[in-house]
Amino acid sequence: MTRWRPLAAAALALLLSACATLSPQQVREVDAVVAARRPSELSCAEPRRCAEPSPLRDLAARAFAESQPQAPRHYALILDRGTDALLARVNLIRSATTAIDLQTYIFDEDDSGRLVLEELLAAARRGVRVRVLIDQLSALERVETLAALSAAHANFEVRLYNPVLGRARIAYWQYVVAAACCFRTLNQRMHTKLLLIDGAVGITGGRNYQDDYYDWNPTYNFRDRDLLVAGPAVTEMEADFERFWTDARSVPVQRLADVGRRLLRQGVPALPPHAYAWPERAEAMRRDAADADTVRQRLAAAAIAVGPVRYIADSPRKHEGEVRRSSSDELRALIESAGHEVLLQTPYLVLSKPAQRMFRQMRKRTPRPRVIVSTNSLAATDAFIVYALSYKYKRRYLRDFGFTIYEYKPFPGDAPIDLAATGADRPRPPPASRVYVNTDRSSVLYRARYRVPVDGAEPRYRTPLERENRATRYGSRGVNERVPLKRAGVRIGMHAKSLVIDGRVGVVGTHNFDPRGDLYNTESAVVIEDPAFARALAASIRRDIAPANSWVIARRDKPPVLSGLDYSLGKVGESLPVFDFWPTRYATSYEFVPGPDCPPPPPLPEEPDFRRCHRPVGDFPEVALGWKSVLTRIFTAFGAGLAPIL
Template sequence: MNMILKGLCGLWLAGLFCVSPVKADPKSAEPPHEDSGFFILPDGVDALNMRLTLIREAKRSLDVQYYIWHQDKSGRLILSALLDAAERGVKVRLLLDDMNLAKDRDLFRDLDRHPQVEIRLFNPLKYDGKGLSKIARTVELMVDFKDKNRRMHNKMLLADESMAVMGGRNIGDEYFDLAVDKSFRDLDIYTEGPISRKLTATFESYWKNENSVPFFQEDIKVAESSAHAKEWTNLRHDLGLDRSQNPGDFLAQSKKPSALLDIQKQLIWAPADSLADSPEIFNGDAEGVEDQLKDWPEPQKSLLIESAYFIPTHALLKQFQGFLSRSVHIEVLTNSLQSNDVLMAHAGYMGKREDILKMGIVLFEWRHDLNKSSGGKSANPYGSQAGLHSKAFVIDEEYVFIGSVNLDGRSIHLNTESGLMVHSRDLAAHVTDYIKDGMNPKTSWAISLACPKSPCAEDEKIVLWKGQKDGREVIYEDEPEEGFWLRTTAKFLSHMPFKSVL
């Protein structure tokens, strides 16, 4: 019977969640055996401060894995902190996906010369994207679409194999509420405890994978490092990463205590698991996040989702329909056309939006023109526009997932992903509050189907956007506050036949 149940479980969410017959009691306060500690980071400045704190506290190692790393204020600040750590003897390993690195390869190649720093590129392209090679890089992506579009979307900073920050944020000012023109609403989670063992093992599996390519061969690396060790201060100055770099006034806005001991006193302790695609999925069949989620619960009462890109596959829609038939309440917060930073992703979602609404799923679309970008906590000091970038869901007000996984074909079929699944009503309450705050009528549009006339047939219903503006309820019959040409382009693209890889 158990084998039959497990087989049935594999059908849920195209393998993204499943039933477990055993439920552990969530805990808080003092850590029981094998429970880990958690602390959510919805605020961008807090999330940056947490990363800098872990880097400062590291004594032995820093293992860092990211999809995007911009050379802006926050990107250079974190690099400078990593070099400070390296110069006090901490071993720094940095694994970066090559898709968005392009012209910054030279900087990271220079950083790789430090004797305590090693940098690898995941699934690198042949061309670096500088000058005319930018065209060659684009052609390479088009010609070798299947392999070169499979990217490492994981995001993690792990200190001393014992403390980590994971979640949706890449490294860049827009993820930490520091960008002048835009910022992202996003969500990270700090963790420590036994779960760190699995985080360490996962990083090692990526680091040693054949798709992780070093800048230098080992023998050349030693020679390069030795040659430049005495000149490192000058080289660091030339790179604009002087030791004098400091967080500046913007970190004074952080609402979370900067001392790690103070943070540790506020941890929620609970059973959890670290989930990650095996890097071997690029080379054939291997275990992915969808397989690991089979040991976690299928919703019985409610499913609350926040996903930057929400383009459910046919199998996922079928599973949602099954939940709805059992009276499971499903609510989803995703981007609007105005807030979405990827037009193709919104087009893919548009093509399925009416079907999603007809099923009975409650939809909300995040608004762009806000003064808050981090879950309603602190105002963005630089910009006023905010897109949604979080990836989280809550099952039955009891189980929480926070990570890099969007509910779209790209996350399921192309990219590697990672995240944490935690069994804790306390943590679930915090994440529920975060998502629900984003769904309120001042921050999002409530989406519905309505008849333009009465009576009307089902296929005559139109999509409505309802929210509040300047203290008044407003209703739109088309994508709110966007121009004719962008709406028309998105509608045209929504009919294109490539939603499975968006």
Template sequence: MPSSFHAFFRRSAAVLAILVLGACAQLPKDVERPVSTALASSDGTALATLLQERRAADKARFDSGFLLLGGPQAAYGSRLALIENAQKTLDLQYYAIHADASTGRLVRGLQAAAERGVRVRILLDDFHTIGRDALVLGLAFIPNIEMRLFNPLAGSRGTGFNRMLNAIGEVSRIQQRMHNKLFLADNVMGVTGGRNLGDAYFGNATTGNFVDVDVLAAGPIVQDLSRSFDSYWNNERAYPVQSLVSREEFQRIRERARRVDKELDDEAAQARNQPKPPDGEPRPGAAPTAEQRARAWDEKPLDLRSAAFVWAPALMLADAPGKIPADRGPGATRNPDLVVSQPELPSRNAAALADLAASGDTVVEGLLHLIGQAHTDLLIISPYFVPGPDMQQAFAAARARGVRIRVLTNSLASNDAPIAHVGYARHRKALLAAGVELYELRSEQADFGNVFGSSGGSVSGASRAMLHSKVLVMDGRLLVVGSMNLDLRSQLQNTEIALLIRSSELSRMAAEQIERGMRERSWHVELEKGALVWHAPEGSGLQDTGTEPDASATLRFLLRLFGPLAPDQLL
């Protein structure tokens, strides 16, 4: 998503061009997609042995274990640990993989794993594979690594504008993306949640970092995640990279990226050679070189033997690939099937939970049905919060039952896609009037990094914090962590995945951290005499305000001017 309103207008101009011009490129036909599946049995692998030992030592009642990954170090270290410990397979499914310092180390690890005989499969949504980020496509040309792109766009990958011009007439399909996130090792351990792969998701970006949370899962629940991965991997919407990008084209992509990197490094070097200001402070805009950023990234793998797993029953919700129409022309139909894994605990309550979740057509709709069963409390984090009619109805019904609802979302200043804030802002007064409690993340909070732990490991210095976590805690006993936002895009257009974990312990841990983030690091929005008031975070020393805090007057004006033109389902 764009990081400024200016970027939004550039993207809007590209979309406008799509509507005006004619089609220029076509996707390949009769593409070969050799079928492959997850590791049938993980017996004898190091991770399976470790899991058995941990389960026995903890005298676990349940077979699956979970670890919340809130801080950048734990999130990054968990992925390093899975790469280093995998012996048979590594399966990655992501909406975005950015070609930067943190991903560079992961990529080198994946290549080393492939060299020692690990089969690596990488499934990536195609939308962000442009410009420098197209460098990740080089993984497809490494022996023992397969890479496929989901719902790809035809044509050049030089810039987003060029690609949009080649996708004229497919605006609706461009809006439908694979938003799932999975990182699976040997079909026995895996990570899922909100994070993509890139510096901004691991506290390593220079201008802004995402506040995010994942779950490290171990045991039978990972087999359910793998089945979801396989359904996407073997789907007709997944194209092998080689069917879209030749080796020669990739060489041109790499040469272009090298030229751009050299230009940026030359500019940075020139800035560093300028005389220092009299006060001795660094000059603004003297960005570190790529080499400096790479040297600064020195995270360690997570110690899986000492990780404090919580053993609990769980189930997976996943949208089927058919939620996104196949490339069959204008007559293609949508097929929104929801995949619900069987709960580990064969009890009446667990079965009822699975049946209830399965009563929705999508992940978000399944969660709305769960919300319909809340008795006392709903604690929600959704960075892009655009409640459609179904969601508003679910909240109204819950409030009528006396359920307390608290939502943490982005403030205008912390939102990396300001236009998405419009869809939330237009419903804000109605939500407050209905009794929903709203909290908005304060953007200038580089010292805390996330609401689940410290931000240690960041080399970015002072930077903007942007909320990206997707979490729900229900009645203090059910924890949901996934890729979905509570908005119409996640409900109707993107495919999503989520873990539902029935654990009072994990729910308590998550709730305590979320509540601390709301209290100490967020603006509490209230409706007073018909007007919105933002109450400052506890202990911040800031003043309450009646306007969107920390946002410029220009940005507020532009959103008021153009916001009404943007329908909720496109935000």
């Protein structure tokens, strides 16, 4: 027993160090340090005069002018292209005169993240109140950056949501400690995403602040969607942000143990200039954002005039088991209202039990509504473990729920992606496993997924993928890598979360329609009941499921013998939480083959000409079969119990 005491003591020391927070005295001291160093001087005597004109901001003025107490007017703009979504953000930040509120799940220190951060700081310095709220697990990676931002300006404040172990950053071993001591808290994340300008214009949707979401990654980008809303409904978004900002889970960065101790030891560091991987691209974005004609032509001209807009959102009290109608309840009620068609887009097709019960009941209706699902293929997804569960339940989705499923291709032929902006054709050095950078005259180990120049060298490129469900990212480095493909290119993965009901209601939000959104994450969405808007949103989703961009999933050909036994054993295996090793699956992927006898549009899986006009391309098309395919099979067999957290 004696020999275990040193190990037990070491483990206890690690646990105590992981959980060590600032004392009340240290909190007062660090607040004083920050208050003393925060500048309050303004770069502009009159913020309204220094704000840049914005056709997007003008949409709000029109909306308020045209609104009546019982007949509100709004303008809605679907942001499909990543570069347009970034352009809208930069332009709106520059137009702000009083307040900017930003809430997000991921805020990275790559090119797009630093560009937005610089614009926010510039707004604060000209007199705009800027508040930034980021989920702790996905916040800015460097403690030095957070320390610098804590005292950047009197008008600028950053808070982190639900900081595990009272820290801004946690290492792998600290994550293990957190998972052991407080897994439920660790798993409860803020997935809500908002950008609010002067209480008049808001943006919400799937995008975080990272190059992958704005077509700025040279190897992998998300096909995502945001919605810009201008008009009275932004007041509801503002109130929701305020609930999060004032919640006890939202902690000023200087009061977190690692940031606070850094400030007490070394004072407030300067925020070093960012070394852009592609400076010309960032400068072009700044230039376009300052050009009102460009913003009007690319963005504002496409805005759709609509009536009432409803914003649905989970509050922070969802984590306390708050008894109220959640975003999941609201979305299920919308789906249940469908008469003839549900058009659903989600990157991760893993349904919660309430959602499965709902779709089973809808399947029994007469007439039953068609449910069309757009989601990721294994080749396109950023979360192959999650895909494995989707793969496991394909028979259930197709046969029991009546879904028509389309899986996004990794190299879509007609996607709203700005390939030229990715920089894929630019020469770059091979990625390194780690680099050393100089910060405050000290050598700091920093992962190479950030493009940090070393001794004047060419900026290094970060690894191409960062999973959104970061609560599982510490399991191993391997699970966060994409599956290998048979060919090279800029890979695209679906990340949009949208819904269209009967061509009359359109929904854009943050909810993946999955168990995490039901149980753990806070989510939000904008609901617009307007035929013109619903048609535009449906057209965007239908473009994603076109043959050039997606494979269709359908029943595979029956085996020549014992087909009934094969089906029955596959169904039994699917129903088991483990040991699902039956080698064949009910469904596989099909590619449309147009021709004189098969003109577009392609026939649906239940139509007689389907097999004549489609060819099977296997369960995992475009994937170079290897270890990841084996892992997919393993998680198909054993991973059902992980569904709630994945």
